[in-house]
Amino acid sequence: MKIVHLTLLVFVACWSAGLSGVAHAKDEVGSLIALRGKAVIERTGTTTAAKVKEGILFNDALATREASRAKVLFIDDSVLSMAENSKVVIKEFLYSREKGGKSIFNLLDGKMKAVVGRTNFEVHTPTAVAAARGTTIYFEEGIKDGKRYTLIICGETDKELVITSPDPKIKDTAVLTTGMMIIIFEGEPFPLPMPAPASEIERLESLTEITDFALSIPGPFAPGTGWLSLELPYAPTIDQPPLNKTTPVTIDLIFK
Template structure:
């Protein structure tokens, strides 16, 4: 009997856990883009448009001189720079603090404003973890060696190597940066961001939403729907001008004036 009760309790707790934290497929929307942006799925590749859905396991890629801004359902905003490729690897939605999102940045650069979930970006050589913060990640190849650069603007960012043999975690605070190259035996020390690096992190894109802050999904949809349905109001017809008036009286009455000179 006790075993049955214990099993029932476990089932109830599991049900509550699943209700409060669950994996979802429809995780984001494209709220802005510039140039050629594509979404890759098992069914094929499509060119992205504003208001398109981004699903779990989608790969979003940009071409040269192209950018996109994506708003996730946890209020995280991700701007993907040119010649970049990002995979939405994991997304667990939660009403409490157990939500989690994981993204694989295969190449290129992103700037993120992290919402209320635990947020991770995996590059070929590092794992970047943050929550409720604003940071930038760039990854690529130089001299056939993978590198990743991370810059923290707000909050705290944790960085560790993909290579399990490289021990330790580097913590970045606002204004600090870290560059990690493949095959390093130890994690490097963070350093202060330089003006040239900060300039490179600016990934603004043409947008139908405000660039400051992180609007909710409902707000983004409302803005996009409003803009797409707006029609110009008809121009009111001006009344014709009144006919010109004459200063001459309509009727004349003869007047006789007698003037006597002395």
């Protein structure tokens, strides 16, 4: 019985250690690694300005402003690159190094490039649900001629990108492979996927990538102004030899 208890204890300890990569509500699931312009994070009802190196939590909504771009790296090595005026919500994120996991993002508006990591990856838009593993996907969500649409381009992959509809009335499914795209309008059946023009891929690539500004530029600093260059008061050491220790004795001679 003792052995059973001990085994259970060890098992629970190992399971807990193995879950070190599992994201709970308060854990960071990623971090904002690059920002050009302005972006905000909406978290538990408050909106704050996003900063580079800031952690992204489960249920956060990240929104970029005009002429702005953001790049987020997640703990499963997924990468989201957002164009201006885009908004994405981290709807679900469960991941462990050993078991993989699942991640779901809601793209509410704008354009985004996703590099899928080690989880079963899904992006939900108002008009489409894309599920994939191990690929690069471009998304554009917007309104055209009064109708909401989602454009999806499947980048290079050796797996399939499966598209379904969030509308229970639309049972269509589309499968995209490398270089294929689909534009899905709200409330309409899925069209057939078609080859994505190189110009479309280049357009979305240029709108989402932050090449020259991805790494922050340090400012100049004057050398020698840091605290650690302070010199402390100087004091010489005098390594003197031993002093003369003899004590002179006075002897009074009295002659009688």
